[in-house]
Amino acid sequence: MDLSLSTRTVGDRTVVEVGGEIDVYTAPKLREQLVELVNEGHYHLIVDMEGVDFLDSTGLGVLVGGLKRVRAHEGSLRLVCNQERILKIFRITGLTKVFPIHGSVDEAVAATD
Amino acid sequence: MATVELRFSALPEHVRTARLVAAAVARRAGVDESVLDEVRLAVGEACSRAVGLHRRHQLDEPVRVKLIEQEKRFVIEIGDGVGGKHAADQYHPVDGAAAVDDAAEAAMGLAVISGLVDDLEIGSDEDGGLIRMSWPVAVHPVLP
Known part of the structure; x- marks a missing residue:
């Protein structure tokens, strides 16, 4: 299965919906998408x-790279994820402390730092 | 000999194939369904690491994957052609920043494997570096 990517804007946030592996x-491909968004001036990203x-x-690594890029512009990168098997990877690498992880896009959109 | 043995050109697109084959053979060997995600991820990490090593050292040799059914354990070995054979001074990165990124990704890959797999050995054999991992199998494996 390939990777699917689509983006949409919700208020001042840009939501990147990712599907597949x-x-x-x-x-x-995900790295290119995140770099392109930051280059276009989208600094508040939500990766669904x-x-x-x-x-x-x-x-x-790509998500950490994306975070580094948006932070250089005082932006944010939030994740939306409820899947245990994906969350586990963030936990064992300690990245749950680095990324704000939300249960829904609505929650991520409403969140403030 | 291994139950199933796989050799693939060191290209990122083949790592998924290795993951799928490893998970299928592990399932058939009786590895618990709840652990198959870990097997898939660990094999993917080890193969990605091997692909990265081969590419950085410009090796044409394939990455080696051995899936071995034992009585109580399911063993997976992932071999690269680098290991101790190629000294660090033979390594010529194309671009410094990319090399740092590669090294960081390789370290993250090993961190994930170490976090996932209880029985893990990182060593080498006569062909190069070798990552050996194993998982318990159920007493009554799934029949074909």
Whole structure:
């Protein structure tokens, strides 16, 4: 299964809906998408991972890279995820302390730092 | 010999195939359904790491995956062609920043494997580096 990406704007946030598998093969596409959004001036990103079936460390690396980029512009990168098997990867790498993780896009949109 | 053995060109697009094969063989061997996600992820991480190593060292050799059914454990070995054979000074990164990113990704991959797998050995064999992992199997494996 390949990676699917779609973006939409909700208020001042940009929601990136990701579906499929984020691994060493597909992660560069997600990286390109995040870099493009930041270059276009979208600094408050919400990555909706509810449609993600698989995530590995390459994907984590891309998300950390995205966070670094938006932070350079005082932006934010929030994640939406309820899937235990994906959340587990954030936990074992300690990244739950780095990313705000929300239960729904609405919750992420409403969140403030 | 291994129950199933796989060799693939060191290309990112083949890592998914290795994950799927490993999970299918593990399931058939009787590895608990709740652990199959871990098997899939650990194999993916180890294969991604091997692919990265081969690419950085410009090796044409394939990445080796052995799936071995034992009486009480299901063993997976992922071998790269780098290990101790190629000294660090033979490593010529194309671009410094990319090399740092690669190294960070490889370290993150190992961190994920270490966090997931209780029985893990990182060593080498005559062909290069070797990651060996194992999981318990149920007493009555799934029949074909």
